Amino acid sequence: MPSGVRMLAEFAAMVLLHDAYFYWAHRLMHTKWLFRRVHRLHHKSRTPTPWAAYAFAPPEAILEAGILPVTALLLPLHEVTVILFVTHMIVRNVIGHAGVELFPSWWLRAPLLQWITTTTHHDLHHSHGGYNFGLYFTWWDRWMKTEHPEYPSRFMAVTRSTCPLKIPAKEKSNE
Numbered sequence: 547m548p549s550g551v552r553m554l555a556e557f558a559a560m561v562l563l564h565d566a567y568f569y570w571a572h573r574l575m576h577t578k579w580l581f582r583r584v585h586r587l588h589h590k591s592r593t594p595t596p597w598a599a600y601a602f603a604p605p606e607a608i609l610e611a612g613i614l615p616v617t618a619l620l621l622p623l624h625e626v627t628v629i630l631f632v633t634h635m636i637v638r639n640v641i642g643h644a645g646v647e648l649f650p651s652w653w654l655r656a657p658l659l660q661w662i663t664t665t666t667h668h669d670l671h672h673s674h675g676g677y678n679f680g681l682y683f684t685w686w687d688r689w690m691k692t693e694h695p696e697y698p699s700r701f702m703a704v705t706r707s708t709c710p711l712k713i714p715a716k717e718k719s720n721e
């Protein structure tokens with residue numbers, strides 16, 4: 547396989563694996579015992595800012611970093627793939643904790659893009675800890691019925707209030 551294609555395939559596999567790893571590790575961290583000892587520090591940010599993205603207690607940092615040895619054991623990884631993966635992880639984490647919605651209002655209506663988590667998705671996790679455990683994608687929360695029931699309406703509310711110029715013309719006429 548050409549190295550570029552191979553690296554993209556490795557990157558996609560790493561992201562999918564990390565998303566599953568994070569969802570289940572995150573649900574585990576929300577059990578009472580682990581929450582108090584491992585995850586509570588991260589949830590001190592009730593209204594997150596980008597600084598919260600990597601604000602973890604040391605035990606959580608170890609758990610979060612565990613994805614790298616796990617993927618290295620399961621996949622043959624090129625070093626550039628690992629750099630791509632870590633860069634993507636930081637960018638997505640900062641977006642999730644941005645404090646303002648960065649995605650456009652039509653995002654949740656796009657057939658494929660709606661599966662990608664938004665800032666509102668993770669923000670709702672910080673304000674309502676029992677929902678939205680996912681990292682990169684929304685599918686685990688949908689399959690496990692842990693997606694916040696008001697996620698679509700909250701997303702529409704914030705995108706319309708912060709970016710009114712981005713409302714599609716046909717929807718403007720309904721308001």
Ligand SMILES: [Zn+2]
Pocket residue numbers: 588594598643668672
């Ligand atoms: Zn967070």
Ligand SMILES: [Zn+2]
Pocket residue numbers: 572576585589671675
């Ligand atoms: Zn959490």
